Every structure is written in C-alpha cells, then in structure tokens.
Amino acid sequence: MSLVTKENTPMSDSRTKEAPPTQDHVTVTDHRTGREYDLPITDGTINALELRQIKVNEDDFGLMTYDPGFSNTASCRSSVTFIDGEKGILRYRGYPIEQLAEQSNYLETAWLLIFGRLPTATELQEWEAEISRHTLIHENVRHFINAFRYDAHPMVMLISTVASLSTFYKEASDISNPEIRRLQMIRLIAKMPTLAAFAYRHSLGHRYTYPNNQLSYIGNFLTMLFNLNDRDFRPDPVLEQALNLLFILHADHEQNCSTNAMRSVGSSRVDPYCSIAAATAALYGPLHGGANEAVLRMLAEIGSVDKIPAFMKSVKAGERRLMGFGHRVYKNYDPRAKIIKEMAHQVFRVTGKNELLDIALELEKIALQDEYFVDRKLYPNVDFYSGLIYQAMGFPTTMFPVLFAIPRTCGWLAQWEEMQGDPANRISRPRQIYTGSDEVDYVPLEQRGS
Ligand code: CMC
Secondary structure (H helix, E strand, C coil), X not given: CEECCCCCCCCCCHHHHCCCCCCCEEEEEECCCCEEEEEECECCECCHHHHHHCCCCCCCXXXXXXXXXXXXXXXXXXXXXXXXXXXXXXXXXXXXXXXHHHHCCHHHHHHHHHXXXXXXXXXXXXXXXXXXXXXXXXXXXXXXXXXXXXXXXXXXXXXXXXXXXXXXXXXXXXXXCHHHHHHHHHHHHHHHHHHHXXXXXXXXXXXXXXXCCCCCHHHHHHHHHHCCCCCCCCCCHHHHHHHHHHXXXXXXXXXXXXXXXXXXXXXXXXXXXXXXXXXXXXXXCCCCCCHHHHHHHHHHHHCCHHHHHHHHHHHHCCCCCCCCECCCCCCCCCHHHHHHHHHHHHHHHHHCCCCCHHHHHHHHHHHHHXXXXXXXXCCECHHHHHHHHHHHCXXXXXXXXXXXXXXXXXXXXXXXXXXXXXXXXXXXXXXXCCCCCCCCCCCCHHHCCC
C-alpha cells in the first residue's frame, strides 16, 4: 500500500512520495485524518493486512474488517473448485459438474480433486486397488461402535470413530511428509464407508458385514449396509449408479462451513483424522449437511399438498425456513439440484415413487414464483431432492448427513492437501471487536451482595 497525500502528519513518511502503483488499486480516503491510501487489488481482492496501515496515530492498532460468517472474505487461494453462484456453475479442477456426473465415477473424481488432473488408466487402477486394500477397520474401532447406545445418531458415531482413527495411525501426525499424508488420505477415503455402514448396522442391532475388496467402492458400501446374510447379494445397479452420481455431486464445494473447519482445524497442524472429525461435525448442522435430513422432516410434517399454503405463510413470516432452499453462494438454481431432480425419476422407477415427492415439487413450483423467494434469490439447493432419493433407497433420515460426509471426505482432503503446499498458509486466527467491559477490579464473593 502507498500513502498518496502530502499532508504533514506523523504518518507522512517515504510512502507519501511514492508514485501511484501501476497495478490495479483502489484509493481509500480516511476522513478521520484526511489521508489517502492506495490499496493494490490482486485477483479482485485487497489484502486485509494492508488496512492495518490506516491509523489515526502510531498507537492505533489500524483498521480491520468486520465480516461475520466470512460473507465477503477470501480465506485462501484455491485451484480445487470453481463456483459462479450467479450463473449456477460448478467445476472441479475446471471440469463442469455436468460432465463429471455423466462420465466419471466417484473414485476418479476424488483423484481429480486431490491431484489436480484426471488420472491415467494405470493411475486410476492403482488408486482403486489401494483404496480397496484399506477399507478394513481395526477390531477395536468395531468395539468402540458397539459401545454406543442403540439410538445414537450415526453422524455422531462417524465423527467420533473417525477421530479415533488418529489413535491407531500415530504416524499421521507427521503432516510434513507427503507420503504419510497420501497414505492417510487413502485410509480416510477407504474407511469412511466402513465406519458409516457399521454405525448404521449398530443402530439396527444387526451384525456387521465386513468390506469386500472385490466390489466397487459404492457396491461394497451398499453391501456393507444392506446385505444381512446373503452370499449372492448384489446391489441394484441403478441404485449403485445413482449413489455414484450423488457422491460425485457432493465431493467438493469450495470454502463452505465444513471445508473451512477442515482448513481451520488443519491449520493448527493436527493430524487429518482430527481435522476430518471437525469437518464432519460442521457438516452435521441443519444449515449445512444436516439440511437433507431437515428437508425430509419438513416434508413429512407438511404431510399433504393442501397444507403447503399455511406452511409457506409461516416461512414468509420468518417463523421457519424452507429447508433445502437458499445458498450463500448460489443465487440461481444449484446445478447439483438440477441433476439430482432428473436422476430422482430413474431411482423411483426401481424403488417406487417417494410419496413426499409431490409435496416437494409443489413447494418448488410455488417458491419459484413467489415474490419472497424470487426477491431473495432462493432456489432449491443440493439437499432439496437428495433426501427423497436416499429415503426411497431405504436409508433412514439419520443416515442422510452421513451420505454427505463420505463423498465430501475427498474434497476436504483435497483442500487440506492444497493448504500444506501453500506458502501463505498460517494458523487460522481471526480478530474480534471487543465489546466487553473495560478493566474492573475483582470483587470478593462476600462483598458481591445477593
Ligand atoms: N427459507 C426462508 N427464507 C430464507 C431461506 C430459507 N431456506 N434462506 C434464506 N432465507 C432468507 C433469510 O431469512 C433472509 O431474509 P431477510 O433478508 O428478509 O432477513 C435472506 O433470505 C438471506 O438469508 P441469509 O440467512 O442471510 O442467507 P445465508 O447466506 O446466511 O444462508 C443458508 C444460507 C443456506 C444457511 C440459508 O439459505 C438456509 O438456512 N437455507 C436452509 C438450509 C439449507 O437448505 N441448507 C443447505 C445449504 S446447501 C448444502 C450445503 O452446502 O451445506
């Protein structure tokens, strides 16, 4: 930054004589002092630290920005995922989500996200083989799962058990070693479905089905979930394909709440199991990955199409939210929701139609025409239709966020891995505007009154 006024103030120094920078910049006038500052603009941003030079005197800390929820703050540079929320565009490493949804599979997409390009046939084969070799979990993790209450939420079991993996793979704390990092990424992608399936089976009181390395990633997951004791069990190929597609769509979404948790916790240089546990916890919330569960509960509560007007009235009165609608970034139809809506019909041909679909379709129709939603640019997001599909496939609603966490693991890891190589990476540590009292003297208990 350069100071461009010529005022004779304590802040006047060599910078006052600097010529305005040749690169893009913005000039800020501080009306408290009358000084002007040139702030360089790089990639459409200004560096927040530049603002610290804007002070009323030398004792002043300098200007900060106030941005609760990071609505307008870039926390990192990233080449993993691109979103244009106004146009409804989503790309992983430059590839449009529509093309990946049609032509890729989940493990290939995971490779793409983590390593930055599409794998060769040999690389993909080796990757798939490596992942399938790491699907088993230590028996003590199984015992750990046994210790949960019968009605424990599977997402919380997942959060706890993935963190517990840190105690089994102690070398994971050496995050400066790329080979060690790679191995933990493989383990995490491989074991998340096993942990999730075991959590599900625990909630049913059914014995666990162990992973089968001969099956595909998704086929193995469906088998661990649904095969009770049938040696000839084969998941329905349409459902396997549908889950593969859903996994691709959920694989990454740039700097959302859980990815921010992954990066923020990971910035302390803790091992990736602990960071993934934190990210999974963030995803569990009803405003994030828990929204698909909340959508189903909402649809069930509405119950029938004729109850929709009363429900919409309460949403518009601010009494509640239309779950599965709205997005911090998308101010247009979420491209993932579009693909899922189309896919739903294929799934329903196999499973039978989900009776809540009519309510969802009618809600969407009304919302897309209603001034309240139109003015606020609220469109269906990824969670609006995914829950209907999961439910038709036989998943209980408590499994929905788990079905989000498994595929998002590769996105979290891609972002975490990218962070390791970023020279600008520092421990996450925001500032605050302190609103508490000034210094006060301690009052002994007996002098405090009642
Ligand atoms: N229903 C009703 N009103 C809404 C909704 C909704 N779903 N979403 C936003 N609004 C209103 C909100 O009340 C506010 O209105 P006003 O300006 O009059 O106060 C305005 O729209 C802006 O909302 P906001 O809360 O400032 O927006 P945000 O960017 O902070 O929140 C969101 C984004 C996703 C948390 C929010 O839209 C929401 O709560 N949606 C429902 C939950 C949901 O579906 N979450 C899944 C998100 S997609 C999957 C993922 O990435 O996790």
